[in-house]
Amino acid sequence: MLHIVNKSPFDKNSLESCLSCAQDGSAVLLYEDGVYGAIKGSAYAERLQSAMSNITVYALEPDVKARGIADKVIDGIKLVDYNGFVELTAEKEAVNSWL
Amino acid sequence: MKYTIQINEGPYTHQASDSAYNFTKAALEKGYEIFRIFFYHDGVNNATRLTTPPQDDRNVITRWSELAAAHDLDLVVCVAAAQRRGIADADESARNGKDADNLAPGFRISGLGQLIEGGIIADRLVVFGD
Amino acid sequence: MSSVIKQFLYVNRKAPYGTVYALESLEVVLIGAAFEQDVRLLFMDDGVFQITKGQDTADIGMKNFSPTYGALGDYDVKYMYVCKQSLEERGLTVDDLLDLKWEDEDEDWAEKDSIILVDREEMKSLMTDADVVLSF
Numbered sequence: 436m437l438h439i440v441n442k443s444p445f446d447k448n449s450l451e452s453c454l455s456c457a458q459d460g461s462a463v464l465l466y467e468d469g470v471y472g473a474i475k476g477s478a479y480a481e482r483l484q485s486a487m488s489n490i491t492v493y494a495l496e497p498d499v500k501a502r503g504i505a506d507k508v509i510d511g512i513k514l515v516d517y518n519g520f521v522e523l524t525a526e527k528e529a530v531n532s533w534l
Numbered sequence: 535m536k537y538t539i540q541i542n543e544g545p546y547t548h549q550a551s552d553s554a555y556n557f558t559k560a561a562l563e564k565g566y567e568i569f570r571i572f573f574y575h576d577g578v579n580n581a582t583r584l585t586t587p588p589q590d591d592r593n594v595i596t597r598w599s600e601l602a603a604a605h606d607l608d609l610v611v612c613v614a615a616a617q618r619r620g621i622a623d624a625d626e627s628a629r630n631g632k633d634a635d636n637l638a639p640g641f642r643i644s645g646l647g648q649l650i651e652g653g654i655i656a657d658r659l660v661v662f663g664d
Numbered sequence: 665m666s667s668v669i670k671q672f673l674y675v676n677r678k679a680p681y682g683t684v685y686a687l688e689s690l691e692v693v694l695i696g697a698a699f700e701q702d703v704r705l706l707f708m709d710d711g712v713f714q715i716t717k718g719q720d721t722a723d724i725g726m727k728n729f730s731p732t733y734g735a736l737g738d739y740d741v742k743y744m745y746v747c748k749q750s751l752e753e754r755g756l757t758v759d760d761l762l763d764l765k766w767e768d769e770d771e772d773w774a775e776k777d778s779i780i781l782v783d784r785e786e787m788k789s790l791m792t793d794a795d796v797v798l799s800f
Contacts, residue, residue, distance in 0.1 A: 436791060436792060439660075441549075441550075441553070441662075441664075448709060449677075452677070452708065452709055455784050456784060456787050456788055456791055457788070458788045458789075458791070458792050466553060467549045467550075467553060468549075497556070516560075517556045517557055517559070517560035518560045518563070518564065520557060520560065521557060521560045521561045521564055521566065522564075524537075524658050524660055525535045525566070525658070528795075529658070529659075529794055529795060529796065529797055530658055530659065530660050530661075530797065531675070531791055531794075531797040531799065532660065532661035532662070532663070532797070532799045533677075533799065534542070534661070534663045534664055534677070534799050534800070540798075542685075542800070574688065574692075575684060575685065575688055575800075614688075614691060615688060645695065646691060646692055646695040646696075647695055647698070647699070649692060650672075650692070650695060650696045650699045650701070651699070653670065653672060653796040653798070654668055654670055654699065654701065654796075655668075659796050659797070659798070661797075661798065661799050663799070663800070
């Protein structure tokens with residue numbers, strides 16, 4: 436399953452709820468304000484990094500760039516464009532949107 | 535791969551419609567089919583042709599209308615959500631005794647069953663919202 | 665089309681009244697019931713507040729739609745999963761929730777509880793099993 440999260444973890448619990456429900460082997464894509472969760476060294480980074488041993492985390496590059504955090508993204512988070520976003524939805528069997 | 539896209543937020547306030555637009559364009563470029571785009575909640579506000587953004591900004595509404603014309607997209611606006619928020623085509627407007635309509639080209643108004651049908655028929659449902 | 669049966673999971677994570685999502689999501693569930701799909705509802709995070717007892721909206725001038733959840737059983741919507749942890753975090757127990765039932769045709773219309781408490785592991789499988797996830 437592909438989980439998509441568009442909320443900053445500093446504002447809403449969407450990412451936290453998503454991580455606690457994400458089956459091992461699933462993928463999480465951070466987009467819109469969700470990309471703020473990808474910032475290196477933030478208060479949330481450790482939580483996300485520990486989840487990354489079981490799930491793959493992606494961030495939508497256009498949203499990362501728009502928010503000026505391209506050089507702050509946690510190592511191991513894969514950047515994708517909209518093309519990659521579409522590909523992820525096609526590869527995984529269903530999409531769960533954490534609004 | 536066949537998609538139904540659901541958009542739950544209006545234009546300009548939230549990025550949902552922009553994200554959905556960029557996603558849809560990318561999917562079409564890959565040759566995937568967009569079975570339907572369903573506008574729900576405040577998402578119905580993406581369908582008013584009265585929107586007049588400043589000249590240096592994108593026009594979210596005409597962008598959808600143009601994409602629909604170019605790719606024969608089915609843009610469906612939920613009737614119940616639209617009635618609550620004052621989005622109407624000429625028929626809806628007349629039926630409800632209103633003096634104006636505002637539905638933009640390329641959109642049509644229909645029921646929630648269209649969303650469920652979209653979920654059944656498409657391979658993927660992707661929800662954009664807040 | 666009618667031969668296709670998919671598993672639809674409605675994920676309800678938002679409280680009622682403050683925003684319209686809970687009400688309009690319930691409207692989707694009601695319409696969706698006519699399509700004879702395999703429907704499950706999951707209430708988690710603030711979504712658990714949608715189905716608490718004792719809601720009285722008289723003084724805010726909005727419609728109290730919580731009784732509608734009680735009618736879902738008649739629409740063959742039988743499975744309402746509630747996140748145990750979300751309840752606990754909010755100081756609630758299952759006794760604070762509406763008494764939601766469905767009638768089992770195969771057992772002489774015996775009344776059964778619709779609410780099923782689930783932990784995180786059970787929620788993971790619920791989501792994995794779903795063909796279509798509708799989030800509001």
